[in-house]
Amino acid sequence: MxxxxxxxxxxxxxxxxxxxxxxxxxxxxxxxxxxxxxxxxxxxxxxxxxxxxxxxxxxxxxxxPFMGDNLMQQSVSLLRVKDPLFKRMGASRLARFATDEERRMKIVEIGGAQELLNMLEAARDDRTRKEALKALAAISRSDKAVGALHNAGALSIIKSTPESLENAEVENYKSSLLKRFQDLRYDSSS
CATH class of the missing domain: 1.20.58 (Methane Monooxygenase Hydroxylase; Chain G, domain 1)
Structure with missing residues (x-):
């Protein structure tokens, strides 16, 4: 120089x-x-x-773009941790990542949808249920993802989620997911 x-x-x-x-x-x-x-x-x-x-x-x-895939994988890994705080953080991240068809399907492919269902089924508090339902609602904007959720048994898990007296958002996400399944003709009899 x-x-x-x-x-x-x-x-x-x-x-x-x-x-x-x-x-x-x-x-x-x-x-x-x-x-x-x-x-x-x-x-x-x-x-x-x-x-x-x-x-x-x-x-x-x-x-x-590689950082995005890596962060999605890390978010799914957070859903596997026992601590509800980390599970909520992972679910919140996945909800933010689910912005288009390709990303929603990527979340389903790497096991995020199944982990969200496991999280929802094991949740003991409304905040954890809310984050799981919010992420599932974001993923369910894709018709293919709704099909994958249905095959994973999402309908019965969502229906068995306890009602929340304190948090209206839990009920809103739950009803919007059930309506989405109904709109796509995935009902309990299929």
Missing amino acids: RTLASQLSSYLYRRKHVNLQSRNFASFNRRDELELEQEAEKKIGWLLKLFFAGTAAAVGYQFF
């Missing part, structure tokens, strides 16, 4: 020196040369910073 800076400063020196001679100014002194060198180093520094930022952005853009 020093070599490039010195080459650039000598170029700027010659350019400025020619301008100074053409205007009949006094010749260059050492202080002017140092100022030019510092100015060149600043410009090169900014150029390198921009290059680094561009490279970092390009690398981040390439690796971001």
Whole structure:
């Protein structure tokens, strides 16, 4: 970088020196040369910073999709932990990931739907039930995912979920899931 800076400063020196001679100014002194060198180093520094930022952005853009899959897998792993807090965190993450058809099916494929059903079945408090039902409702926006949930026995698990007197959201998620199964003709007789 020093070599490039010195080459650039000598170029700027010659350019400025020619301008100074053409205007009949006094010749260059050492202080002017140092100022030019510092100015060149600043410009090169900014150029390198921009290059680094561009490279970092390009690398981040390439690796971001892999981070999403890894985070989904970690979220499903959180559902397997015994602590209800971690289960709620995993379910909440999965609900946020379930934004499109592809991601919903990815959650089903990596076992997230089954783990959510296990979580719902074993839940002892309304907060845990609410997060499980919320994530299942987010996943159930996909018709294929509803079919996978039905095959995993979701309908009976959701119906057997105890009613919540304190938390109306639990009942809202529960009724919206049951309605979704009914709309797609997955009833208890099939």
